[in-house]
Amino acid sequence: MPREQMPEFSSSVKLKYVKLGFQYLVDHFLSLLLIPIMAIIAIELLRMGPEEILNVWKSLHFDLVYLLCSCFFVIFISSVYFISKPRTVYLVDYCCYKPPVSCRVPFATFMEHSRLILNDKPKSVEFQMRILERSGLGEETCLPPAIHYIPPTPTMDEARSEAQMVIFTAMDDLFKKTDLMPKDIDILIVNCSLFSPTPSLSAMVINKYKLRSNIKSFNLSGMGCSAGLISVDLARDLLQVHPNSNAIIVSTEIITPNYYKGNERAMLLPNCLFRMGSAAILMSNHRSDRWRAKYKLSHLVRTHRGADDKSYYCVYEQEDKDGNIGINLSKDLMAIAGPLVLPASEQLLFLLSLIGRKIFNPKWKPYIPDFKLAFEHFCIHAGGRAVIDELQKNLQLSGEHVEASRMTLHRFGNTSSSSLWYELSYIESKGRMRRGDRVWQIAFGSGFKCNSAVWKCNRTIKTPKDGPWSDCIDRYPVFIPEVVKL
Amino acid sequence: MGISRQNRVEVKSMLTAISSKPSRSGQVHTFSALDNAVTPHTVHVIFYYPRSPFKSFDLDSVRIPLSELLSMYPPVIGRVNKTQEGILEVKCNDAGLRVLKAKVSVGIDEWLRSADGHEESDLTAWEDMPEDPSTWSPFRMQINEFEGGGVAIGLSCPHMHADATTLTVLLKSWTEAQRRQCITQPPSFFPMPYNLTDTDAVNSDRDSFSKPIAGPVSTKTATATFRFSGSAFTRCINEHSIHEISPKATPFDVFAALFWTRVALVKDKSDRVCLCVDFRRLLSNPLPYGFFGNALNFSSLEMANVVEVAIGHVARLLNEHVSSLNVEKIRSGLKRARSQEKMYGKDLTIVNMEHMIVEGEPLMYQAVFEEGVKPMHVSYRIGNDGGEGVIMVIPSPEKGFGRTVSVTLPEEEMSKLLSDQEILRLEPEVILKGVK
Numbered sequence: 001m002p003r004e005q006m007p008e009f010s011s012s013v014k015l016k017y018v019k020l021g022f023q024y025l026v027d028h029f030l031s032l033l034l035i036p037i038m039a040i041i042a043i044e045l046l047r048m049g050p051e052e053i054l055n056v057w058k059s060l061h062f063d064l065v066y067l068l069c070s071c072f073f074v075i076f077i078s079s080v081y082f083i084s085k086p087r088t089v090y091l092v093d094y095c096c097y098k099p100p101v102s103c104r105v106p107f108a109t110f111m112e113h114s115r116l117i118l119n120d121k122p123k124s125v126e127f128q129m130r131i132l133e134r135s136g137l138g139e140e141t142c143l144p145p146a147i148h149y150i151p152p153t154p155t156m157d158e159a160r161s162e163a164q165m166v167i168f169t170a171m172d173d174l175f176k177k178t179d180l181m182p183k184d185i186d187i188l189i190v191n192c193s194l195f196s197p198t199p200s201l202s203a204m205v206i207n208k209y210k211l212r213s214n215i216k217s218f219n220l221s222g223m224g225c226s227a228g229l230i231s232v233d234l235a236r237d238l239l240q241v242h243p244n245s246n247a248i249i250v251s252t253e254i255i256t257p258n259y260y261k262g263n264e265r266a267m268l269l270p271n272c273l274f275r276m277g278s279a280a281i282l283m284s285n286h287r288s289d290r291w292r293a294k295y296k297l298s299h300l301v302r303t304h305r306g307a308d309d310k311s312y313y314c315v316y317e318q319e320d321k322d323g324n325i326g327i328n329l330s331k332d333l334m335a336i337a338g339p340l341v342l343p344a345s346e347q348l349l350f351l352l353s354l355i356g357r358k359i360f361n362p363k364w365k366p367y368i369p370d371f372k373l374a375f376e377h378f379c380i381h382a383g384g385r386a387v388i389d390e391l392q393k394n395l396q397l398s399g400e401h402v403e404a405s406r407m408t409l410h411r412f413g414n415t416s417s418s419s420l421w422y423e424l425s426y427i428e429s430k431g432r433m434r435r436g437d438r439v440w441q442i443a444f445g446s447g448f449k450c451n452s453a454v455w456k457c458n459r460t461i462k463t464p465k466d467g468p469w470s471d472c473i474d475r476y477p478v479f480i481p482e483v484v485k486l
Numbered sequence: 487m488g489i490s491r492q493n494r495v496e497v498k499s500m501l502t503a504i505s506s507k508p509s510r511s512g513q514v515h516t517f518s519a520l521d522n523a524v525t526p527h528t529v530h531v532i533f534y535y536p537r538s539p540f541k542s543f544d545l546d547s548v549r550i551p552l553s554e555l556l557s558m559y560p561p562v563i564g565r566v567n568k569t570q571e572g573i574l575e576v577k578c579n580d581a582g583l584r585v586l587k588a589k590v591s592v593g594i595d596e597w598l599r600s601a602d603g604h605e606e607s608d609l610t611a612w613e614d615m616p617e618d619p620s621t622w623s624p625f626r627m628q629i630n631e632f633e634g635g636g637v638a639i640g641l642s643c644p645h646m647h648a649d650a651t652t653l654t655v656l657l658k659s660w661t662e663a664q665r666r667q668c669i670t671q672p673p674s675f676f677p678m679p680y681n682l683t684d685t686d687a688v689n690s691d692r693d694s695f696s697k698p699i700a701g702p703v704s705t706k707t708a709t710a711t712f713r714f715s716g717s718a719f720t721r722c723i724n725e726h727s728i729h730e731i732s733p734k735a736t737p738f739d740v741f742a743a744l745f746w747t748r749v750a751l752v753k754d755k756s757d758r759v760c761l762c763v764d765f766r767r768l769l770s771n772p773l774p775y776g777f778f779g780n781a782l783n784f785s786s787l788e789m790a791n792v793v794e795v796a797i798g799h800v801a802r803l804l805n806e807h808v809s810s811l812n813v814e815k816i817r818s819g820l821k822r823a824r825s826q827e828k829m830y831g832k833d834l835t836i837v838n839m840e841h842m843i844v845e846g847e848p849l850m851y852q853a854v855f856e857e858g859v860k861p862m863h864v865s866y867r868i869g870n871d872g873g874e875g876v877i878m879v880i881p882s883p884e885k886g887f888g889r890t891v892s893v894t895l896p897e898e899e900m901s902k903l904l905s906d907q908e909i910l911r912l913e914p915e916v917i918l919k920g921v922k
Binding site for chain 1: 499500501502503504505506507508549550552553555564579580581582620621
């Protein structure tokens with residue numbers, strides 16, 4: 001038996017080396033090409049000696065016009081290049097909101113409130129308990145004050161008060177951290193999916209901080225959990241158009257008005273998973289920020305597959321016939337997110353496999369690119385335990401890659417669009433973020449959208465002393481059991 | 487009564503206050519024999535403040551210290567559970583403390599002047615443990631806001647869980663946490679010393695835990711509170727020449743003797759009383775003030791023809807009885823307690839709270855949220871008492887010999903007591919007696 005395994009092993013080892021060699025070749029193609037050429041020229045020059053070089057120079061018959069034209073040409077080309085180059089967009093810094101301890105929701109309290117409010121619908125209570133047991137949430141997630149009442153009091157006033165609490169605290173922290181004056185903000189984008197009062201949340205921010213009257217403000221609502229990256233995309237586009245500007249993005253989800261008080265099962269699900277949280281992000285295109293900015297935005301891809309029915313079910317939460325909840329992630333997902341962000345070698349392989357499938361045999365398995373080569377860190381939206389599990393399986397990621405997502409889900413719950421920032425903060429708090437590291441943030445939005453952002457770390461980040469993880473990072477990572485006994 | 491009593495206290499909302507840190511999983515708090523003995527009763531403490539430290543309870547700075555304090559008291563935020571063998575225990579699962587918010591339609595001074603015992607009971611939650619206590623919060627806090635400022639914070643729990651001292655220390659610790667000070671009486675959950683616990687500690691056939699003792703109290707009771715100053719004490723001593731008979735008589739002895747004799751006058755039989763004394767500091771290895779649970783000794787006292795006896799003799803009897811309490815007597819008191827149905831009120835019960843005076847200062851009046859705003863009054867009430875009456879001698883806000891005596895009696899007896907000349911001669915300030 002071992003002898004048969006040996007050849008298999010050695011052939012797989014050989015394949016691995018072949019693949020490695022191939023990757024190295026393609027990734028470093030340009031340098032592999034240029035270095036020999038430059039070496040040859042250098043050798044030639046050395047061989048020729050200084051007098052011969054002077055002769056060659058004189059024979060080129062330079063005159064003034066020719067010289068000037070060449071200079072102009074060079075200057076012209078470089079100007080065109082610099083003007084058309086997209087402005088680098090920096091993420092200067094960001095702050096995540098940490099709720100006060102009095103908003104904590106232990107499992108026992110959640111279930112007790114559920115029993116007291118739904119006392120004539122034991123099946124719904126059972127349903128909530130099963131969800132909570134398997135959710136991957138911990139005992140320290142927080143709900144807004146209005147939800148601690150029996151029965152909850154989701155009034156407009158309470159919702160506004162929650163919005164003020166989460167948004168203003170995060171923004172105050174951000175101003176302190178970045179020494180930013182409110183009057184210097186040029187662009188303001190607030191995204192909150194389910195709460196959209198009049199005047200809007202962005203107007204509320206402008207009023208509180210007395211921002212400039214010519215500020216460009218936007219309020220995005222109804223765009224789900226991936227709205228955070230949509231806001232980043234919008235900020236990037238605006239920063240291309242406006243030179244020397246900065247943009248503040250506030251990503252949040254206001255829980256108060258959406259706490260479902262009925263007993264329709266599918267609608268009770270968000271109660272179990274959504275929790276309070278927000279993040280405030282400062283982005284800019286000032287050249288002076290390139291020293292202090294934490295990250296540079298490399299890529300941002302937005303995909304909206306609402307038109308395609310199959311994609312509608314791409315990320316879909318459904319209950320099977322046994323009543324077990326599962327997220328259905330189809331393999332087509334890879335086709336959406338993958339190609340642009342990969343290194344050249346992976347792109348080539350992906351392209352070949354695509355061509356092969358289209359021309360030769362559609363039954364070929366689609367090539368799953370090795371994303372671990374492209375990125376050092378992953379931030380997968382902590383939408384639920386099932387989402388993270390599926391994505392980890394499909395992208396073939398290790399436990400450490402998805403640790404940030406799982407631990408954010410455990411400590412803060414599903415904070416919707418701001419969860420990506422809590423995850424990023426986790427990685428920084430663990431001291432893992434080095435200069436040059438690339439981070440892939442993936443956000444899903446209810447089966448229609450998948451948005452990806454790739455950031456490149458601009459400077460090695462010291463473990464922050466404040467921030468949402470500062471008092472508990474030493475306890476993490478924790479082991480999260482499959483089912484918590486309630 | 488001509489005036490129809492309109493409910494002046496309106497409960498507006500109910501929420502659950504949580505601890506700041508998750509407790510160790512699987513923690514369980516068991517009940518002692520004494521805890522089981524006082525089961526039928528509930529205990530209530532009400533702190534009256536002239537100025538409310540709360541603005542909006544939700545986002546207030548008082549919420550976070552409360553959460554931090556609750557982390558130190560896992561049994562307060564746990565839930566009662568019945569084990570396989572039918573024994574009750576508290577599962578420390580962090581479910582939380584129920585907090586009710588209420589509004590009172592009058593000002594605090596008007597309230598103290600005109601409210602009676604029944605109305606005062608609206609200021610705290612009075613509930614017996616239901617059949618299924620898994621979603622029932624045993625400890626309840628009610629925050630009552632008066633017109634024009636002023637607040638009454640009521641804390642209640644089944645007597646099985648804790649006694650009045652525990653509740654007082656709990657609230658005092660909250661104020662200390664609020665003022666960012668060291669907690670002077672941190673909670674202690676160590677079980678009672680071995681020499682005090684019975685071998686068969688838990689009575690498992692006490693299945694009447696869920697309902698109050700059958701047979702409702704046939705007469706309606708009334709409560710009144712008499713506040714005596716230090717000079718009243720001196721007057722009493724002089725008028726009755728107490729120090730000649732009992733030179734070591736303490737304020738408790740004097741006022742308890744006074745009320746025993748006067749209540750005996752309005753009743754027909756009162757030769758026997760039940761004396762309730764806290765024994766935390768009476769043990770050779772004293773229990774800390776933060777001891778969580780019940781540490782009360784109930785013992786019987788008799789004096790023939792107490793109506794005609796001079797107060798001095800009664801005071802001496804009380805004094806000797808209290809000072810002779812030792813471990814043996816406490817132990818036999820515990821044994822006897824198991825066989826009784828109700829501890830308070832079966833006979834006229836006198837409650838001694840002298841232990842609450844620590845270094846001359848009364849503990850409950852040190853529960854200060856804001857500097858300079860002391861409680862103006864603290865009330866203690868016992869629920870489901872036996873009906874014969876309860877007399878509580880409580881320290882006064884000022885240091886010294888003054889005492890506040892809270893009396894609960896059947897209605898007719900109370901109305902007679904309120905016009906008793908011996909008592910009125912000492913010029914007490916009578917509050918919370920209602921308006922006729």
